[in-house]
Amino acid sequence: MNVRETGLIGRRGLILAGGAGLLVLALPPARALARPSLQEAVNGFTGGKPVETGKVKLDVPPLVENGNAVGVTVAVESPMTAGDHVRRIALFNEKNPQADVAVFTLGPRTGRGRLSTRIRLATSQTLIAVAELSDGSYWSSSANVIVTLAACIEDLS
Amino acid sequence: MAFRLAFAAALLCAGIAVAQEIPPGERRSGTDFMSAETRAIQADDGSNPGMLWVLQGESLWKEPAGASRRSCASCHGEAATSMRDVAARYPAFDTASGAPVDLAGKIDQCRTTRQHAAGLPRESEELLGLSTYVGHQSRGLPIAPPDDPRLHAARAEGKRLFETRMGQLDLSCSSCHDANWRGRLGGSAVTQAHPTGYPIYRLEWQAVGSLQRRMRGCMVGVRAEPFAYGSAEFIALELYLAERAAGLALETPAVRP
Amino acid sequence: MSRTLVSVPKTAKVGEVIDIRAMIAHPMETGYRMGPNGQAIPRKIIRHFACEYDGEEVFSAEFHPAVSANPFVAFSTVATKSGALTFRWTDDDGKVETASAEIAVS
Numbered sequence A: 001m002n003v004r005e006t007g008l009i010g011r012r013g014l015i016l017a018g019g020a021g022l023l024v025l026a027l028p029p030a031r032a033l034a035r036p037s038l039q040e041a042v043n044g045f046t047g048g049k050p051v052e053t054g055k056v057k058l059d060v061p062p063l064v065e066n067g068n069a070v071g072v073t074v075a076v077e078s079p080m081t082a083g084d085h086v087r088r089i090a091l092f093n094e095k096n097p098q099a100d101v102a103v104f105t106l107g108p109r110t111g112r113g114r115l116s117t118r119i120r121l122a123t124s125q126t127l128i129a130v131a132e133l134s135d136g137s138y139w140s141s142s143a144n145v146i147v148t149l150a151a152c153i154e155d156l157s
Numbered sequence B: 001m002a003f004r005l006a007f008a009a010a011l012l013c014a015g016i017a018v019a020q021e022i023p024p025g026e027r028r029s030g031t032d033f034m035s036a037e038t039r040a041i042q043a044d045d046g047s048n049p050g051m052l053w054v055l056q057g058e059s060l061w062k063e064p065a066g067a068s069r070r071s072c073a074s075c076h077g078e079a080a081t082s083m084r085d086v087a088a089r090y091p092a093f094d095t096a097s098g099a100p101v102d103l104a105g106k107i108d109q110c111r112t113t114r115q116h117a118a119g120l121p122r123e124s125e126e127l128l129g130l131s132t133y134v135g136h137q138s139r140g141l142p143i144a145p146p147d148d149p150r151l152h153a154a155r156a157e158g159k160r161l162f163e164t165r166m167g168q169l170d171l172s173c174s175s176c177h178d179a180n181w182r183g184r185l186g187g188s189a190v191t192q193a194h195p196t197g198y199p200i201y202r203l204e205w206q207a208v209g210s211l212q213r214r215m216r217g218c219m220v221g222v223r224a225e226p227f228a229y230g231s232a233e234f235i236a237l238e239l240y241l242a243e244r245a246a247g248l249a250l251e252t253p254a255v256r257p
Numbered sequence C: 001m002s003r004t005l006v007s008v009p010k011t012a013k014v015g016e017v018i019d020i021r022a023m024i025a026h027p028m029e030t031g032y033r034m035g036p037n038g039q040a041i042p043r044k045i046i047r048h049f050a051c052e053y054d055g056e057e058v059f060s061a062e063f064h065p066a067v068s069a070n071p072f073v074a075f076s077t078v079a080t081k082s083g084a085l086t087f088r089w090t091d092d093d094g095k096v097e098t099a100s101a102e103i104a105v106s
Helices: A007-018 A030-034 A038-046 B002-014 B036-043 B050-061 B074-077 B103-114 B123-135 B151-163 B172-179 B211-220 B232-244
Strands: A051-053 A056-059 A069-076 A086-093 A100-105 A113-121 A125-133 A138-147 B091-093 B098-100 B201-204 B207-209 C004-007 C016-026 C046-053 C056-061 C072-078 C085-090 C097-106
Touching: A007 C085, A038 A086, A038 A125, A056 A138, A069 A086, A069 A125, A069 A138, A069 B036, A086 A113, A100 A113, A138 B036, B050 B074, B050 B123, B050 B201, B050 C004, B050 C016, B050 C056, B091 B103, B091 B151, B091 C072, B098 B151, B098 B232, B103 B123, B123 B207, B151 B172, B151 B232, B211 B232, C004 C097, C016 C046, C016 C085, C016 C097, C046 C072, C056 C072
Parallel strands: A051 A138
Antiparallel strands: A056 A069, A069 A113, A086 A100, A086 A125, A100 C056, A113 C072, A125 A138, B091 B098, B201 B207, C004 C016, C016 C072, C046 C056, C046 C085, C085 C097
């Protein structure tokens, strides 16, 4: 989790003050400011090429119990043949200290344009999945996730 | 002060109920309170991260250790047979020490007195691996606390501790887990605090941890000084929790938020 | 010590798309956390994961700190012939851990 684990009181205070929305404040400010926006991160992946909506299905639970392990499934409509397949799938987030989550490389031998993983979300935010197809086109889908946290958080010390 | 009020408010939302033991018919594992996603992680061994600790325990089980150069397997053989149902009956009375011992304590005892190896600290990766592996052999079996008269005093002490108010928030385990188990606190289900899944993989810890670590979390939550790992207090609480959960199936390694 | 867990079907028909899951025990330390002494805990993550089968990389992933501890991926591949699928995880220091699983394809 991208927060100080030692700040029990502070953290509990935040949680009880109404959800995890403020947790990102516990991060070193320089880093929090340095991260690119979601749009900049997507542009970095596509090289500025236009991104169309569709073909990609991003599946995340709208409400998660703990931001430390949020199950994500991305499925892209594609025959996955040598001539027409998904080349890469990238996942980006809006409010973690870094925009990048993961980039997956696929090909015709992958069989399906589909994968699942588990990711960390520092707070409630938007996620976006962008797929690069073998014809050089980009497709995306985004989703909002609300993160609640466990209530009894122990002190590490 | 703000925290105390917030906690009290959270409990109020849950509806004030008088602490009362949960009737057997209403006992439910913590799994029942989790989201479908968390349950799915637990249900599938290929995606349950707790299984990584089971695997580690399995390799330790076979590994010769200590001055004896004996492995657990060299005395106990296949864990699937020799350790099946063991976790369901712990804590148990230990004649050697003349006191109740929990599963991790028993494993550590074999480690020191039979393998003649250095003891394994509580919450060390090795002890968690072995406890998870041994616990896993009882998965699906009902919790069956031994009816050993030598355990009665400690079990009664466990019940007393469970019902004793503690910490700056002045709440007992029972205030939450008997009286308000249907409620939610800061987004999480309070639950009935059954020890069905231990050691558990907790998403909050991002690792496997013991029942005692979990209880320490709750004690810190009410701003009480937590009991020490391996203390008689924690073993007494474990004894009472096992009795309170008698008949519920073991799930080790469970996944919890 | 075995701290990886992969699941691959034992058998499959040629051309069948099979489901694969892979997990490794790793804290995925983000580099953004503070230790109890107020010092930043240095970053240490699995940076790269790859699955190779029948002479070719069929799936790979580049991870960032936002991937959960004990990273998990589920993906698929087309069963081509009997043999081993090999899995490779590489961390920030270039340390590599591997696992493999056999499949019989008919």
